[in-house]
């Protein structure tokens with residue numbers, strides 16, 4: 045069949061597909077409204093029909109003891125790795141970052157797989173602890189960030205003060221794109237600073253919006269009719285200040301992660317939601333080139349490449365399998381294609397790549413940069429693995445963090461096989477590091493970055509692997525992998541009883557210290573040995 049000269053080439057088609065991808069994650073302190081915003085985004089995009097489908101009640105979500113129960117009751121699990129949906133001709137992939145109080149490596153890895161982030165801030169609380177930590181991770185990656193200041197329908201802090209706090213605490217320029225009209229009961233909507241439009245909302249089930257009202261400027265007398273004298277005066281005052289002293293929005297600065305555009309609203313009542321979602325489509329970047337061992341790889345390069353950023357076991361109790369999530373970085377992934385995994389130095393056939401939406405899964409025929417696909421993982425993929433077709437390339441390894449909390453996992457029944465399997469699979473997920481004491485019973489010692497992870501491991505071993513077990517906290521504060529010559533290893537000098545000797549699965553020596561003093565002592569006494577914080 046003759047191909048018309050005007051028919052788009054496959055590289056044009058690939059470029060067009062990539063250009064409409066938006067892959068992002070939401071970062072926030074727990075309770076700021078991440079889940080509500082996720083749910084409202086899905087509702088708005090028509091991806092779900094029912095408010096409340098995304099989450100269980102807060103009381104349930106935060107109770108770790110009924111972890112599994114929580115999972116079961118969620119319509120769409122909030123731990124589902126990737127939600128994919130269409131919005132205004134864009135294909136959006138929203139990657140989940142677990143809403144733990146503790147920093148988790150899982151979140152860090154997820155932030156490596158996105159092209160931008162949304163930061164949700166509670167308007168009454170401002171920048172909270174976890175927001176700051178996650179923001180730092182985004183900053184190190186140079187991720188562009190859109191800010192959504194949430195819960196304006198409740199009594200809130202002065203918006204000028206909030207913008208100032210973002211700039212001061214996070215050290216990033218903050219450019220308000222719209223401005224709240226009132227707060228709490230008097231929150232009426234937002235004023236679009238660029239278009240000079242007032243977006244007024246009605247408080248109703250579903251948070252309906254009235255048609256936007258264009259005004260010539262804040263001095264337009266129509267505003268007094270719409271808002272009343274007092275609210276109008278406050279708005280004028282704020283806008284006058286912003287126009288003289290505020291940071292104007294600059295897309296290039298946003299893309300360079302030097303500025304964050306700020307939107308105000310209320311996810312619960314839908315106020316200010318559309319301008320924010322429009323920005324997600326219009327401002328947020330599509331996939332960009334990524335550094336690799338063969339230099340920057342363009343997302344529209346013809347050869348497929350991607351990397352595994354997450355492994356999750358037991359996503360669906362009916363399948364009981366492990367899924368490796370791959371972020372596609374270039375080219376086209378297609379079903380059944382052969383790719384290389386340089387770590388294993390063997391080709392792998394991508395027999396059934398999946399796409400997930402909560403618990404639902406479907407086979408994917410093809411995927412391009414920005415997409416996330418799940419591969420059933422019979423132990424062949426590890427976190428950080430690069431997969432490629434064509435010209436060899438490897439993406440940088442995913443860094444691990446030093447564990448700061450430790451616990452010993454004790455089996456309370458005789459289901460040894462399930463217990464070992466569970467510990468191994470959860471380790472493979474990157475949930476914890478595992479070592480075994482060199483003396484005494486070979487019970488696994490788990491090392492984690494945030495203490496809460498130990499509870500998660502215990503709950504998951506019970507619910508997903510059906511074993512009765514307990515993770516008992518240990519007093520150690522750090523673990524070090526010991527490296528050096530055989531001679532230096534044999535001559536190792538340890539500070540008394542406080543140090544536990546263990547080995548990892550590869551048989552490497554690992555020391556667990558109960559204080560930083562002991563660690564320093566050990567380092568001073570053994571200058572020929574290297575004490576490494578991660579394997």
Ligand code: G4P
Pocket residue numbers: 072073074075076077078079080081100101102103143194195196197198309310311312313
């Ligand atoms: P998270 O994922 O960041 O932890 O926060 P989530 O969305 O679960 O929101 C935490 C609480 O704040 C929830 O209430 C939620 O309904 C409420 N919330 C979120 N956005 C808004 C908003 O714009 N305005 C108001 N007034 N509340 C908001 P909860 O009662 O703690 O939980 P639930 O019982 O509603 O699940």
